[in-house]
Amino acid sequence: NAGVTQTPKFQVLKTGQSMTLQCAQDMNHEYMSWYRQDPGMGLRLIHYSVGAGITDQGEVPNGYNVSRSTTEDFPLRLLSAAPSQTSVYFCASRSLKSSGNTIYFGEGSWLTVV
């Protein structure tokens, strides 16, 4: 019953450092996405993918890169971390086999950039 697995759960970065948030799902979902959660702003979409080799930008993509080499994995890369990227990050996935399928979230990754 792994579902959507995110690592690491907590991370502190210095400004300018790079890192990758890992996300894996074992439900064979075509659609995967990354959101960030900031106080008073709900969750905002960063990037998403509808299948291996296909990615697209969401609402707040600047400063982040993604790739989708396999169905299972969808890593999020911060190339040069900035304090504005301090946030909680959620990976999510869903099946595209029918419309409106429920989106399932990972447990979140708390990132602090100092």
Next chain:
Amino acid sequence: AQKVTQAQTEISVVEKEDVTLDCVYETRDTTYYLFWYKQPPSGELVFLIRRNSFDEQNEISGRYSWNFQKSTSSFNFTITASQVVDSAVYFCALSWEGGGNKLTFGTGTQLKVEL
């Protein structure tokens, strides 16, 4: 544009009180889906319910009930006989057929249930 509004930032109730969390949405699509998620203090997002735009039936699940009204573009969530374990942030969200499977969230309502 698609939008979800949760006007209540924070609600405090005493245990056993009933509480309703409001959600108002905007979309031009005729086919869309509405969701409620719970985020307890531990931080994970827990799926509660999904409702299709063509199904206006209200739903009850234990102490939880949802009132979907297309005429007012609302999808409100009521907790009956609230308990301390209901304390969490609750998010309403919208996805739509023409939206590339994206989910738009409201800003959330913090519910505090006190003894």
